[in-house]
Amino acid sequence: MPSAAPDAGPRHRAPSRVVRASPCALGLLRPLLSLRSPPINRTSSRAVRREYRARGEGRGLRERAAFCSAAAVTGAGGSRGHPDVTSGGGAGPSRGAVRAEGRGGVMAEPGAAAVSRGLAGAGGARGGGRGGRGVTGRPLTRLLPQGENGVGGRAVRVGTRRSQLARIQTDSVVEMLRELYPDLSFEIVAMSTTGDKILDTALSKIGEKSLFTKELENALERNEVDLVVHSLKDLPTSLPPGFTIGAVCKRENPLDAVVFHPKNCGKTLSLLPEKSVIGTSSLRRAAQLKKKFPQLEFRDIRGNLNTRLKKLDEKEDFSAIILAAAGLKRMGWENRIGQLLSPEDCLYAVGQGALAVEVRAKDQEILNMVSALHDADTVLRCIAERAFMKRLEGGCSVPVAVNTMLKDGQLYLTGAVYSLDGSDSLKETMQTSVNYPQKNEDGPNDDVQHVGITAKNVPGQAQEAAENLGVELASLLLSKGAKHILSVARQLNDAR
Template sequence: MPPDLRIRVGSRTSPMAVAQAEHVRDLLFRSGEDLDVELIGIETSGDRWQGDLAELGGKGTFLKEIDRHLLRGDIDVAVHCVKDVPGDVPLPEGTTFAAYLPREDVHDVVLFPAGSPYRGLDELPAGARIGTAAVRRKAQILRKRPDLHVDRIRGNVNSRIARFDSEGRLDAMVLARAGLRRIGMEHRAVEVLSLDDMCPAVGAGVIGVQCRTADTGIVELLRLLDDPRTRTHVTAERTMLRDLRGRCNSPIAGHCTTTADGQLSLLGMVFGRDGGHFACAQERDTLDHAHELGARVAAALARKGAHRLIAGTAR
């Protein structure tokens, strides 16, 4: 590495995005190289928009804004939640995810207002109102509890929790446990949903570090942060997402793991709007066939009507 290398790390300006960028910065400092790392916050249209993100084209729209900063050379590294990266469009030419950090907890959790007598979704009465920002969560909540009302609530996690506490209109809210942990609010989680009840989003719990492929020194440095197991799992999941032409706001769930006997296992699920209709497929393969595994699960889901379900939810 060149001596005194300066690296500009870009991210959105939400508290969670800043926490993720700070984590990457700290890992870079621990790499043993003599580095000057600068954090650069980028406010996107999604951060300013107060409506439904689907009206802007989903989270992928403002990820493209960060991509433009990377391609222009305003920043050297971009930090993303992998679950927010669409699967239906390739990364900008000349960029790559040089590192996937070790995967964190993929469970979703339930928050309740202060003083609530309830400790789990099963305890809520019929007609109770649940808040979530994800169609994937909405479908799975309604699949188990069709008698509940699920309301879309958007904004960064901090603002969602603030509105949840101040407005008093929701009986519970579902969020990612890893996200709460990153912003120091894991104590708000009351119930941890099982993976049987809430299959995670593709890329859940993973921070991806993107850079320009031409910056070979930075690519090599970021490779030191890369977790091979996480990369393998993400490759299978995102191949499935790509083949289904899924966006980050599509009703698609996917979770890849390594089994006790050293095989890859990928579970994929696609949901209808209310969770009453869904397609599910699970396959196994060897560790060196992550792409093939993802493609096979996507094909199995397509045969079971996944594209019809995705199109129906988009309307």
């Protein structure tokens, strides 16, 4: 990570103290708080992490919410008058309080994710000085009204799902934003989505395109939150009107991983006994692994990571389950990975391992703020993957898989489609140059989207090249019969 610019001189911080809001100020805040309907549980990110460590993985959401509400009341950085609302990410008075000398975010230097020399300026470092400059070199819109520590006099509200993994992912994004904008406070708004509520049906059978995003986008549309953190693979390739992906963070390992039942520790899939049952609700994973390991059986398994691991460990139904390596790493469970599946064994899902920040497309303050989180390599790879998926009209109801690599200014994309049993498939690889210079010219195309992504700090020509790569590869597969393979797969899946 690029280093921060040195301070002009030594900083002396006054001792932390509790600041009590005046009755007048509370009177002004209550009408604003009362507008948030229906009420949504808002909990401190740091309090949640402390609570998970203290209580373990098996407790219910009701207990967690009660603990976090108590933590907010006892000084987790929250509002004293409203124990279910926290700001400043639970960092305490020193974080939540207004700082007199801000060091506004600046993207002034090439980031580690820059693609050759052409992407200089796509990453960046925080610069000194009050206010700073935005990722495109233009001055940032003033996000911090005088005397306040949020947008429009309130905290920046960050929407997320309630699961432990979603909260950890959101915490990581908020921490990055807090590093860039230390004068802002952040409030995390957690809610359940359709995908969280329907746990007895395979995702591919539900038929809803926005299983894990719809409720969050509804809150974004109603101005109940200012931005939403998603796993990018959960976001459809076509977003609802008025929304955009304002940031794609640096990608974690996108590969799939095998977690074995304790009695099978030390084995690999090829060493499991014949007829061993492997748990996965992904048609993509099942199709590829059925072809490579025909001696194994594959069965749906639903639930969050905690639930699926519990089903694996406490019962004899599964010999192993397949999960995303990125999720296991973020949860701190890397030690449970018994086997990493290489792209030769199993191509991964579009966007897997990347986090996305969705915002209102016309909210320039928030869009400019989150744009600093873009990782240029990840943006270009995911644009190509999403364009490939969109051209194929794929989704979780058909087996579509990818692998991307960016090296020496060349973007490589491998894409494949499969029948449900993996017996029929098409797989091809193409490449294109994305080594283009960044242009800092103002114009009508500043906020152009590429498969839902707005990335003003990544060269527009490089984004166009990445999108064209995905479209061209998909068109090649369609010309070879991919449409028939996917059509049959979709019909068979619906009939199951």
